[in-house]
Amino acid sequence: MKLQGKTAIVTGAASGMGRSIAILYAAEGAKVAVSDINLEAAEKVTQEIKDAGGEAFAIKTNVASEEDIQALVDQTVQKYGTLDILVNNAGIMDNFVPAGELTDELWERVFAINTTGPMRAIRKALPIFLEKGRGVIVNVASAGGLNGSRAGAAYTASKHAVVGLTKNVGFQYAVKGIRCNAIAPGGVATNISASMTQPSEFGAQRAMAGMNLNPRVGEPDEIAKVALFLGSDDASFVNGVTLAADAGWTAY
Numbered sequence: 001m002k003l004q005g006k007t008a009i010v011t012g013a014a015s016g017m018g019r020s021i022a023i024l025y026a027a028e029g030a031k032v033a034v035s036d037i038n039l040e041a042a043e044k045v046t047q048e049i050k051d052a053g054g055e056a057f058a059i060k061t062n063v064a065s066e067e068d069i070q071a072l073v074d075q076t077v078q079k080y081g082t083l084d085i086l087v088n089n090a091g092i093m094d095n096f097v098p099a100g101e102l103t104d105e106l107w108e109r110v111f112a113i114n115t116t117g118p119m120r121a122i123r124k125a126l127p128i129f130l131e132k133g134r135g136v137i138v139n140v141a142s143a144g145g146l147n148g149s150r151a152g153a154a155y156t157a158s159k160h161a162v163v164g165l166t167k168n169v170g171f172q173y174a175v176k177g178i179r180c181n182a183i184a185p186g187g188v189a190t191n192i193s194a195s196m197t198q199p200s201e202f203g204a205q206r207a208m209a210g211m212n213l214n215p216r217v218g219e220p221d222e223i224a225k226v227a228l229f230l231g232s233d234d235a236s237f238v239n240g241v242t243l244a245a246d247a248g249w250t251a252y
Contacts, residue, residue, distance in 0.1 A: 186246025
């Protein structure tokens with residue numbers, strides 16, 4: 001078991017990649033805080049973990065709320081005694097809205113969830129990691145954080161920011177025994193599209209221009225395996241990087 005004795009937080013863990021990460025982490029021995037804004041769905045994932053012999057608890061978290069982030073980390077430490085791995089997975093799309101159609105409201109909402117949420121969680125976890133002299137952060141970025149038009153302007157900028165934050169934290173805290181890496185998934189079969197309501201016709205057309213180059217759509221379990229590698233000691237010499245998991249889509 002690669003995560004035996006470890007405690008992990010996984011945000012956005014009620015479905016998709018977060019669900020797969022939480023289940024795999026628990027199967028590998030971690031105690032998992034299954035965090036999601038949808039508590040009922042998070043409880044189902046928690047029960048699935050327990051039925052398989054793992055240890056987990058569900059907690060409702062709006063990652064755009066500083067109060068919720070504080071409670072997430074505090075309750076995890078209160079329940080399990082510490083925190084070893086933080087997985088910032090929660091995120092939303094942006095309706096492929098291009099810059100010319102972008103509203104302040106959409107920009108701020110996407111950044112609040114995709115970028116500010118991870119920053120606040122990292123900020124809250126770092127004192128715990130610093131005291132222990134070790135800790136692991138895994139951010140879920142996106143192929144959209146490595147390229148210019150895999151989504152709308154807000155999502156693209158928010159995920160580029162996550163990549164920059166990952167590099168900054170990874171390098172600055174490397175001397176403190178803390179690693180911070182990111183995963184940049186390509187197209188993965190999840191329900192993140194549920195966060196899209198009325199896609200921009202122009203923005204979607206431009207963002208979809210390269211979809212015919214995508215070798216295939218991935219499965220959440222495939223991303224979870226990358227998250228396991230980065231979260232475990234197998235990746236002890238990997239720090240400050242964003243690892244593309246996209247079947248080669250961004251290699252073109």
